[in-house]
Amino acid sequence: MARVTVWNEYRHERESEVVADIYPDGIHAVVADALREGGHEVRTATLDEGPEHGLTENVLDETDVLVWWGHAAHDEVRDAVVDRVHERVLDGMGLIVLHSAHYSKLFKRLMGTSCSLKWREAAERERLWTIEPGHPIADGIGEAIELEEAEMYGERFDVPAPDTLVFTSWFEGGETFRSGCCYRRGSGKVFYFRPGHETYPIYHDEDVRRVLRNAVEWAEPGDGPTPEFGNAEPREDIDTDDDRTVH
């Protein structure tokens, strides 16, 4: 089982009654519960927990997989913390990026693109179709996940083509979206999962919770080699009998 840190901006829940009704202790609390049901060891951290937003070196030392939710205050996340978390991902820490965190500094830096998209808040129906039924993130999921009320995200989603596309969304208003996207970056695995607007009880949905647990398992760091970069001795003899020039 993985040691998980669920990070949340945690502003909407304290400022909006509508949101607080759905997530009285914050989105992070509900996501953390979903993961604990899978046996994971979960802690949480939020934007306003000090200058490091709760993501100290110590916390990250004990984090196998980080889950990230943010929306209205991406710019308040300090660059030093983004640098730190980015480096951890490249070193192998798993990362689950949720919904509006597509626009977080961290995800944009990992993708290298604008991560822009279409959106609309109309409480419309969303249906996530399972594109890769053999992928571990689809374990226990049916052919489709039905969500009665959702914010819409539509293509073009300006991200690199995912290494594996697990879900694609259909929206009542006429759009589609690549909703479950797997990426490898450095030694780390990144999963972007679309559902999760703060004004709908998405993270109470059993299918969504199952996907979160699956994604954490998939994103756990492995035991592969730590790459050695820089000047390297040859492993084979290099012929130096000729007139070659080393400068």
Next chain:
Amino acid sequence: MARVTVWNEYRHERESEVVADIYPDGIHAVVADALREGGHEVRTATLDEGPEHGLTENVLDETDVLVWWGHAAHDEVRDAVVDRVHERVLDGMGLIVLHSAHYSKLFKRLMGTSCSLKWREAAERERLWTIEPGHPIADGIGEAIELEEAEMYGERFDVPAPDTLVFTSWFEGGETFRSGCCYRRGSGKVFYFRPGHETYPIYHDEDVRRVLRNAVEWAEPGDGPTPEFGNAEPREDIDTDDDRTVH
């Protein structure tokens, strides 16, 4: 034919006699010639051409494909210029990244990873095997490109898996490397091409020159849609007869 700007750091050639012997007018001059042979309209720009390094808005307005060579002064490229060029790539401008420019701010930003690798300067033999013979960048190239003296770059190369891998290098000292890597980022196409150390006459090699021309053709912007991002009207009626809640 494409309008190409070849950008070069242009320091080694002015500071080292060894380099100046091979590239008396700069690497950019030789690369530009290779592209002109393909009928492209080519201009050049260098680091020390003013505060914008020769990459003004006007120059970029007239650039379909940008070629980038840098090595020792990546940090001197101003962030505002990197921002500008990055945005142009996402908007569709092609980008060819050469050799040591794997460590440029621009390429690292587009990749989202460290772009680190192994290296060794031992004037050793390199052989680039064509992995995708059907790819346009391999047009006119044989099964392999032979380079008698090259700097070695070895795996692990810390980049996202390329969308298409066109060439893989073999090195005399025992390493391999993904040497020709195609990426889509935003609406732009990016090609990383490994060969090209300043102390070897790599850009005088006919096969290498052919690859450069092919890459420029491949990377030319198309005439696809400009994505519309942001709040979007539905294209279909959304049922609002029920008790759905829009916040």
Next chain:
Amino acid sequence: MARVTVWNEYRHERESEVVADIYPDGIHAVVADALREGGHEVRTATLDEGPEHGLTENVLDETDVLVWWGHAAHDEVRDAVVDRVHERVLDGMGLIVLHSAHYSKLFKRLMGTSCSLKWREAAERERLWTIEPGHPIADGIGEAIELEEAEMYGERFDVPAPDTLVFTSWFEGGETFRSGCCYRRGSGKVFYFRPGHETYPIYHDEDVRRVLRNAVEWAEPGDGPTPEFGNAEPREDIDTDDDRTVH
């Protein structure tokens, strides 16, 4: 410009009045016209043109890109012809696979999977979203292609993940589909394009016709190396001073 052969099963048009009204000279005639508008040199061939279905060695010798439409008579295509066309694709001939040809022997052989999918004929609305605006197959296309009446194809579409996904469809009845899929197989390029049921005037749609032309251009064979397979002499000396054993 490419030399194109448009192959059609050409049965529905001769047996059904509804289909004949839309495609009086056959689907192939309308597709061929669309391609000729792009300057391509186009011939056609059909299932009942003799034992080779019009796809003789001579015809294929003069074909850069083959377009394939079939539906009700996949099994009548002789295996020897499938073998021949399959081999041509691996040798570099482009292939455009249309709509119900997802179930052709040829496409199934190239994919290695069942190529099964969901379907429904309910004259429902389809909207193809452009996922990769920078891909040449999206040239001249808007953010989405709107088709008023279409047969539905829905995921799970049992194909290998495409090398590049250019379009994704939204359907009125609630499904999504990967509608524009690029593959490399051997030295050849394969594009699967979903629209095109025989009872709707899909191939009269200007956007669809533009995609067909773009796809032909993209799929044209290049001038890359012909791979040499089999026993190969070493390009480097192999140390034989030790006690190694060659059997």
Next chain:
Amino acid sequence: MARVTVWNEYRHERESEVVADIYPDGIHAVVADALREGGHEVRTATLDEGPEHGLTENVLDETDVLVWWGHAAHDEVRDAVVDRVHERVLDGMGLIVLHSAHYSKLFKRLMGTSCSLKWREAAERERLWTIEPGHPIADGIGEAIELEEAEMYGERFDVPAPDTLVFTSWFEGGETFRSGCCYRRGSGKVFYFRPGHETYPIYHDEDVRRVLRNAVEWAEPGDGPTPEFGNAEPREDIDTDDDRTVH
């Protein structure tokens, strides 16, 4: 832990003393041992075990992952058995394809290409570089696997680009090869692993054995949805007030 069946052609070991010295009980016995060390439940099957080559429906019913080694008698594998195993893979059974089994009917059918390559038997050195250190198949492996004597396989390897490339080989004689290739086909996972010529003790190598165990774990079937194909009821109302035509 997985239930694994290791299938072997098992001819060389009975016909050649050189091979029998290395694999007295057959390659399958040594591979099976390697997997049992990982706690897997392993059985074996061989070409000459009756008309079904030991791969009866019953055996496959109890197989999570199938390992396949073949070389000189690919053509003797009956098509009905290939059909059966192919279908199982699409239904989710994992498949590990070893070395010369690149030319097996089964692998060629799954790939849809010729699966041809260059080869040479010169007892030369091979070094497999780990390209994706974060992939579970690289768990416990170093930066590179060193094999002192190997048959060479060289590019162009005529397969579809792998979904994930885990290892790339360097050969003493000057070639490279994509040596560890992951594919998804249907609901099943396929891993091609290059090392393993019958005349070298490759499957006694600890790194190679570790890769085999990792690959089996990676390829185990999951618990995702079984796709439903064919005619499908809509999940949403389709507007039938207009003059649309269903045929």
